[in-house]
Amino acid sequence: MDPDCCLQQICHTNALCLGSPDPLDIIQETQAPVSQQNLQSFYHRIKFLVGRDSTHFIPGENPFEGGHACVIRGQVMTSDGTPLVGVNISFVNAPVLGYTISRQDGSK
Numbered sequence: 001m002d003p004d005c006c007l008q009q010i011c012h013t014n015a016l017c018l019g020s021p022d023p024l025d026i027i028q029e030t031q032a033p034v035s036q037q038n039l040q041s042f043y044h045r046i047k048f049l050v051g052r053d054s055t056h057f058i059p060g061e062n063p064f065e066g067g068h069a070c071v072i073r074g075q076v077m078t079s080d081g082t083p084l085v086g087v088n089i090s091f092v093n094a095p096v097l098g099y100t101i102s103r104q105d106g107s108k
Contacts, residue, residue, distance in 0.1 A: 019085045019103035020055045043069040050098070058098035076102040 011017055043066035050056045050064060076084045083105050090099035 017086060020101040041066060046071055056098055056100045063096050
């Protein structure tokens with residue numbers, strides 16, 4: 001978190017100070033019944049993470065293939081361990097693959 005901005009009232013609600021949505025919030029809104037989850041592929045169980053209103057923003061059509069999917073987790077922190085919120089995490093030279101923004105705790 002940028003203490004010069006995100007702790008100030010005027011910046012507190014800025015998208016870069018809020019970060020991306022928490023996946024738990026999204027899954028609670030979109031989760032299929034347990035009986036259907038067992039029948040779905042790995043990709044179909046995690047695709048809620050990708051999209052315009054999700055944790056990983058895609059600017060156009062979803063370019064990812066269901067047979068080649070994985071989830072990468074991590075945190076963005078300063079050298080002293082302070083979480084950084086609002087950091088753009090993307091694929092180098094591949095804007096079509098979208099991006100995510102680190103959350104309040106620095107996770108992505």
